[in-house]
Amino acid sequence: MVRMNPYLSFKDSAREALEFxxxxxxxxxxxSTYGDLPEMGxxxxEQGLVMHGQLETPGGLTLMAADTGSMMQYVAPTSGITVALTGGPDDLAYVTAAYxxxxxxxxxxxxxxxxxxxxxxxxxTDRFGITWMFNVGTA
Structure with a gap:
């Protein structure tokens, strides 16, 4: 099964954002940190920076993120990218709490x-500069 998942890019705060x-x-x-994979060079x-982080939520959302090491160019989040958290009537309490x-x-x-x-x-737009949209359908 093919899935589409948000992959967020941070300069150096991916761990803090993912834990939040x-x-x-x-x-x-x-x-996983860059230190876990020395072959990344x-x-x-920067060994403690996040090379890849993945959050698997109870509702099936997979949210991934990484820090941008000095070997790559950092591109800050833009207003054109939005993470959407959506659901049906049974999800209203969960989505409201997340919002x-x-x-x-x-x-x-x-x-x-x-x-x-x-x-x-x-x-x-959360404290990390990531824009979120929330939509919950009614019965």
Whole structure:
């Protein structure tokens, strides 16, 4: 089965971001550092940076992230990229809690609430600069 998953890029805060997302979304987090793979040729000062991190949430979302070592060019998140967290009526409490935690310290907040088209909807750019969109359908 082919899957499409968000892969977030950070300069040097991937571990902090992934641990925050785990506290928000739950799930199992697996992190590999550049030091775990010396063949990557990372600068010795960057051995603790995340080469690959993967969060598997209880609801089936896979969120991946990495730090950008000095051997690569860092590209900051843009407003054109959004992580969408969506669900149905049974997911309202989970998505509402995730929205509230991601909005804490976030910017560009569009309150999560009932939208004109009948779904619950909201948006936020979290403290790491990642833009999230939330949509929960109603019965």
């Amino acid at each position: 997302y785990q506290s928000v979304l739950g799930g199992e987090l697996d992190v 990372a600068d010795p000062a 509230e935690k991601l909005a804490d310290g976030g910017t560009d907040v569009m309150p999560f609430g009932l939208a004109p088209w009948g779904d619950h909807y909201g948006q936020v």
